[in-house]
Amino acid sequence: MGNCVCVITEFRGGNFRRVSAEAASEGRRIADALGCSLCAVAIGSGTGAKAADLGAYGVDKVYAADDPLLEYYVAETYVPVIAEIVKKCDPSVVILPASVDGKDLGARLAARLDASLAQDCIQISCEGGTIKAKRPIFAGKTLAWCQWEAGSLPIISCRPNVMECLVPMPDKKAEVEKVDVPLPAPRAKVIGLELDTSGKVELTEAGVIVSGGRGMKGPENFAILEELARSLGGAVGASRSAVDAGWRPHSDQIGQTGKVVNPNLYIAAGISGAIQHLAGMGSSKFVVAVNKDPDAPIFSKADLGVVEDLFTFIPALTEEVKKMKSTC
Amino acid sequence: MNIVVLLKQTPDTESVIRIATDGKSIVTDDLKWIINPYDEYAVEVALRLREQHGGTVVILSWGPNRVVESMRTALAMGADSGVLIDDPDLEGADSLGVAKALAAAAKQLNPDIVLCGSRAVDYDLAQRGAMVAEFLQWPHVALAISLECDGSKVSVDRPIEGGKVSLQADLPALVTFGGSHGIWNPRYASLPGIMKAKKKPIDLKKLSDLGLSASECGAQAIKMRITSLEMPPQRAPGRIVEGADAAVKAQAVVRELHEEAKLI
Numbered sequence: 001m002g003n004c005v006c007v008i009t010e011f012r013g014g015n016f017r018r019v020s021a022e023a024a025s026e027g028r029r030i031a032d033a034l035g036c037s038l039c040a041v042a043i044g045s046g047t048g049a050k051a052a053d054l055g056a057y058g059v060d061k062v063y064a065a066d067d068p069l070l071e072y073y074v075a076e077t078y079v080p081v082i083a084e085i086v087k088k089c090d091p092s093v094v095i096l097p098a099s100v101d102g103k104d105l106g107a108r109l110a111a112r113l114d115a116s117l118a119q120d121c122i123q124i125s126c127e128g129g130t131i132k133a134k135r136p137i138f139a140g141k142t143l144a145w146c147q148w149e150a151g152s153l154p155i156i157s158c159r160p161n162v163m164e165c166l167v168p169m170p171d172k173k174a175e176v177e178k179v180d181v182p183l184p185a186p187r188a189k190v191i192g193l194e195l196d197t198s199g200k201v202e203l204t205e206a207g208v209i210v211s212g213g214r215g216m217k218g219p220e221n222f223a224i225l226e227e228l229a230r231s232l233g234g235a236v237g238a239s240r241s242a243v244d245a246g247w248r249p250h251s252d253q254i255g256q257t258g259k260v261v262n263p264n265l266y267i268a269a270g271i272s273g274a275i276q277h278l279a280g281m282g283s284s285k286f287v288v289a290v291n292k293d294p295d296a297p298i299f300s301k302a303d304l305g306v307v308e309d310l311f312t313f314i315p316a317l318t319e320e321v322k323k324m325k326s327t328c
Numbered sequence: 329m330n331i332v333v334l335l336k337q338t339p340d341t342e343s344v345i346r347i348a349t350d351g352k353s354i355v356t357d358d359l360k361w362i363i364n365p366y367d368e369y370a371v372e373v374a375l376r377l378r379e380q381h382g383g384t385v386v387i388l389s390w391g392p393n394r395v396v397e398s399m400r401t402a403l404a405m406g407a408d409s410g411v412l413i414d415d416p417d418l419e420g421a422d423s424l425g426v427a428k429a430l431a432a433a434a435k436q437l438n439p440d441i442v443l444c445g446s447r448a449v450d451y452d453l454a455q456r457g458a459m460v461a462e463f464l465q466w467p468h469v470a471l472a473i474s475l476e477c478d479g480s481k482v483s484v485d486r487p488i489e490g491g492k493v494s495l496q497a498d499l500p501a502l503v504t505f506g507g508s509h510g511i512w513n514p515r516y517a518s519l520p521g522i523m524k525a526k527k528k529p530i531d532l533k534k535l536s537d538l539g540l541s542a543s544e545c546g547a548q549a550i551k552m553r554i555t556s557l558e559m560p561p562q563r564a565p566g567r568i569v570e571g572a573d574a575a576v577k578a579q580a581v582v583r584e585l586h587e588e589a590k591l592i
Binding site for chain 1 (some may be wrong): 339341342343344345347352354365366422423424427449450451452453454455456457458459461462463466467468469470471473483486487488489490491492493494495496497498501507508509510511550551552553554555556557558559560563564566567568569573574575577578579581582584585586589591592
């Protein structure tokens with residue numbers, strides 16, 4: 001069954017999002033292992049003009065569904081279009097980004113195709129041609145390997161920031177086929193969009209995160225974390241206590257009932273390290289923890305621990321980072 | 329307004345998760361069970377909608393008898409009745425199978441709106457709501473952090489990477505909830521609520537009551553299974569940075585990040 005690997009890309013504001021390149025790169029690796037071609041779905045408004053560029057990440061053929069009515073993701077309009085394309089290219093596996101929209105799309109697509117979906121995967125293997133996917137469960141307290149029954153189509157969403165991007169091959173262009181699938185009359189629609197134009201980095205896609213907890217003592221004190229994050233080109237997160245106290249928006253919350261993040265560098269300031277928080281940041285590649293209490297559980301998850309008052313340490317750290325950056 | 333809430337019982341988020349001897353399931357003996365926090369937000373919104381529009385709130389759940397306790401908690405918060413799909417044939421079903429059963433059961437209740445969490449804090453499958461909506465052939469809007477409903481349309485805000493989008497759907501529709509405890513503030517059960525909940529009806533259903541068979545959505549119908557569990561790699565023990573004061577420690581940290589970890 002199946003004669004290609006199919007990747008579903010994400011297109012916003014006239015460009016493919018980085019998670020699309022990650023999914024395509026992973027798709028290429030799986031296609032090579034299976035010895036088949038890699039096709040991609042490019043759905044959105046304006047995808048036709050950019051579709052060939054996906055060749056840079058190893059895509060052989062792109063099915064482009066390009067329509068102004070597809071500018072924003074709405075499950076009801078996207079899913080039937082993508083389902084038709086998937087049926088047409090008859091893949092051995094479908095890979096998509098586990099972005100906010102990707103996770104929702106993957107679920108409805110799976111139901112429509114009567115297929116099973118593994119969300120938020122961090123590794124895909126295909127030893128002997130058998131697809132398996134590894135995914136965190138219980139917010140990363142445990143990892144599960146999933147395998148599909150013979151004859152059923154694996155649908156796999158990949159956690160952002162995990163799958164390694166191929167070095168882009170800008171000269172390589174993919175073949176493009178435009179797809180005209182009649183759009184259903186949607187009963188759900190987008191009625192507003194507010195994008196943060198401050199250039200704030202999304203937590204789930206950030207390379208560096210500076211995170212604050214109850215030890216921050218108040219919302220105004222997050223300014224020192226903002227400044228440190230700025231000097232490192234990162235984003236600011238928060239523990240549940242800081243969010244519940246109303247100091248930070250819920251979209252900043254990291255933990256089992258918030259976002260699960262995996263940056264290269266995670267700096268925890270004034271966070272004691274409740275088990276739910278540790279689950280949300282445990283897969284960070286390098287962790288620095290700052291806390292006055294030498295017994296704080298966060299130190300058990302930290303590569304470097306600093307027992308210090310964060311209000312003196314964080315500004316000192318920012319200053320050192322700036323110094324280092326100016327000499328590099 | 330007929331409101332149905334899909335409720336999953338999950339281990340408390342405080343739980344330490346241990347792998348069972350079979351290597352592919354978790355030890356459940358000593359777990360404390362709670363309403364999945366995201367489903368609890370759905371219960372709260374359902375009660376607010378009933379306050380606004382009248383009607384009934386039915387809690388629809390699945391799993392073994394222990395789930396009744398969590399359903400009673402939702403009834404004590406104020407929901408009217410419950411339906412529990414308690415069928416050994418559904419044990420071991422994958423999310424596709426569970427969604428088929430939930431959609432069939434929801435259909436029998438003839439709801440105007442179905443509400444549930446965007447994900448459950450146990451297996452983080454994050455697909456139940458969208459799948460049920462597809463099986464019902466309804467529109468759905470996911471990951472709501474606000475909700476308004478005039479009885480014929482529902483509007484929600486949904487956070488996306490770098491912003492938020494506002495969506496509107498015609499009823500009947502399904503809504504899944506994101507956000508946090510602080511956004512939804514689910515109410516606590518009152519003492520009179522707890523007393524009343526004991527007398528509220530919970531209907532037990534088998535797959536056959538829903539017009540389904542084990543071969544359609546039970547363990548024999550699964551398309552994906554967990555073959556093994558593993559613990560995440562343990563971080564090598566870290567080091568406490570020594571130094572006379574904060575400035576010296578900051579220098580040491582930056583040096584380490586630059587020279588050893590190559591992160592700056």
